[in-house]
Amino acid sequence: MEREKLLDAIKPRMPKKRYIHTIGVMETAIQLAKRYNEDAKKAEVAAILHDVVKYADEEWMREIVRTHQLGNELIAWGTEILHGPVGAWIAQTEFQIADATILNAIRYHTTGRANMTKLEKILFIADMIEPNRKFPGVDDLRKIAQKDLTIAMRTCIHHSVAHLIKMELAIYPQSIECYNYYIRED
Numbered sequence: 001m002e003r004e005k006l007l008d009a010i011k012p013r014m015p016k017k018r019y020i021h022t023i024g025v026m027e028t029a030i031q032l033a034k035r036y037n038e039d040a041k042k043a044e045v046a047a048i049l050h051d052v053v054k055y056a057d058e059e060w061m062r063e064i065v066r067t068h069q070l071g072n073e074l075i076a077w078g079t080e081i082l083h084g085p086v087g088a089w090i091a092q093t094e095f096q097i098a099d100a101t102i103l104n105a106i107r108y109h110t111t112g113r114a115n116m117t118k119l120e121k122i123l124f125i126a127d128m129i130e131p132n133r134k135f136p137g138v139d140d141l142r143k144i145a146q147k148d149l150t151i152a153m154r155t156c157i158h159h160s161v162a163h164l165i166k167m168e169l170a171i172y173p174q175s176i177e178c179y180n181y182y183i184r185e186d
Helices: 003-013 016-035 040-049 058-067 079-093 100-107 118-129 138-145 149-166 173-184
Strands: none
Touching (some): 040 100, 058 079, 079 100, 118 138, 138 149
């Protein structure tokens, strides 16, 4: 599907601010893909669709997880976790995305996982550092992302986990596995 058709399809599903974020993620993902010799078109598609169900009804997402056996462990989590796997399902079923690398990038863009593919890292990082993000340390993350993708992944997952701890929020087990994996990478 072409960029404009995908953008037109997702725009009504999210607030204007999230749409602007999506454009920023798309542009950042394309730039990182080109920098790290990844397929820029796959990065573009994954980025456009990464938050396709971010604002969908939470109970509807749980029903999709149950009905389509996306993983019972997801049921106890809220939209921050659910929108990745359910978004991947929507990308596959509604947008006919068959490429597993794109679907997995969408699926893991919030939680991460151990031993991520290059495209998965690119989307995870792009989601965190896109130009509209404003939080302490984001400029440092942007600089690191231009130098080394794996170090950027380690730094981003560290930042994410540290933020959740600071906020006293539960951490999805796969995010802890991701953190442990990348903290051990040299």
